[in-house]
Amino acid sequence: MTRTTPPRPLDLAAVFPELATMSRNVTRLHPRSGSPGVEDSSVGGPLLWPRDEPWPTCTKSHEVYEVVDLDAVRAAHHATVARWSRSEDEPSTPEEEAIYDRSKPKKVDSPHTDPVPLLPVAQLYARDVPGLPTPDGADLLQILWCPFMDHEDDMPAIRVRWRRADEVTAGLSPAPEPSVIELEDYWPAPCVLHPEQVTEYPDLNQLPAAVGARVHAWQEETGHHYTEFAVAPGWKTGGWGVVSSDEPDCADPPRCACGAVTEPLFTVGPGEWNGNNRGGWRPVEDADADDRHCYPPVGGATKIDLGDEQLQIYRCPESCEHPPVIVRVYQTL
Template sequence: MTRTTPPRPLDLAAVFPELAGLSRSVTRLHSRSGMPTVGDSSVGGPLLWPQEEPWPTCTRSHEVYEVVELEAVRAEYRLMVARSSRPEDEWPTPEEQAILERSDPKMIPSPYTDPVPLLPVAQLYARDVPGLPCPEGADLLQILWCPFIDHDDGIPAIHVCWRSAGQVTALLSPLPEPPVIEREDYWPAPCVLHPEQVSEYPAPPQLPAEVRARVDAWQEDTGRYYIQFAVAPGWKIGGWGAVPSDGDYGNPPRCGCGAVTAPLFTIGLGEWNGGDEGGWRPLEDADADERRCYPAVGDGPMIDLGDEQLQIYYCPQSYEHPPVTVRVYQTL
């Protein structure tokens, strides 16, 4: 099923004519719980990975004293999906309670020191995702991360790979994976995608100073929040990005070569915020009963990074340069 963002309830360019030239295309991924294959664009699904290519690992320091078994996380997920269609009074059975207890975090005696196979986060085929940045000859973007999120520098270890899908003949199987992860919130639940390209405007700190002043005055006068109309929430490709939690406030980070990077991929929060005036909830999900859905509609991957999002940037000068990852938030 396609997903369609409703017409914007407010024309920001009419209120602030200076925005007319600042609109950027962004692709909302609209991740929904499903069973993707290696041939699908997905979040949390299996990757089309060549048999002869080593699977990436993380060898950085992991200050982790508590872990949860990955298979237990999966078992709890399957249980909760099944439970969402059952009456409350039939929950849980003794067998189901055992699954829940098994998925509780377990203490370990010291920081986790073993090399960690990375977990698939996303696989995006250019045929499915409008505006997907790809080097010449490539048509597939794959993103993985370390399931021990808080490293010594506070930034998750991210691996980005572009490849030509047609050149992958023999597949790596089974795909390597870590036996334990830091938290169940760091396992991307498998999702199929319904990409949709829309437009967004810069967040307030990214606006020219005089426009930001006008936005601030408008917000105070109207009681409305500019960002609810300007910035597409959720998991997305491209666009304006967001505002780094640290570093050069309001500006994109720079590559190690000195070039200004461009937004590649956002691991966002939910696709909409309840009764958010901005109207980002897709028309097809207008009548969905979120109380009876697991995962919740609009939050299929179930990744929880607190109040922050994760933004991955690439270097326009060379796709071979390492990506830059920052923690970001959206400010009013």
């Protein structure tokens, strides 16, 4: 099923002509629970990975003293998806409760120091994602991360891999995976995607001061909310970056080590609607959907829950060989 963002309540550029040149295309990915294959764009699905190419690992220090079993997390997710088909008030069965118990965190005696296989986060084929900035003839973007988020630099270990799908003649199956992860919220559950390109505007704190003041006054006078136009929530590619609610003055995009101003490539957002007047981003096909599918604290279909943070991956426009810039942003929806 396609997903369609409702039309915006008005033409914002007609109200503020200065914003006409500040609009950007963004592709909302709309992940929903499914069973994607290696030939599909997905979140948490299997990657089209060459058999003769080493699977990436994280070798950073992982001082983690509590972990969860990945197989147990996977089983608990399947039980939860099954419950989505029943009434929210219907209690879990004893069998489901036993599955949930096995997925609870357990103490470990020492830090987890061995190299950790990365988890597949997303696979995006250019044919499915409008505007995906594929470099050098590549047509496939793959993103993986370490299931232990807390490293010495407070940044998750993330790998971004571009490739040409037709060059993978023999795929790796099954892919290596860790036996335990830090939190169940860091395991991306398999989801199919329903990409949709829409228009968004920058965060209010990214606007020129004079325009921002006018927008503030306009909100007070009309009751409209600028968040209905700016920085679409959820999982997406491109568009504008999110500005931290704690540091609104830090609105400039990060720079690559080469000095170039980076561009948003991929965003892991908590929910697609609700909270802080963002209900207008809710797809029309989900008008009657249960919020358990698409909004924290359960992480929605992807299961990913980073709390009040969004995770953004920025790319260097000068070279795809330059490491991506990772930003964790505190943002309340």
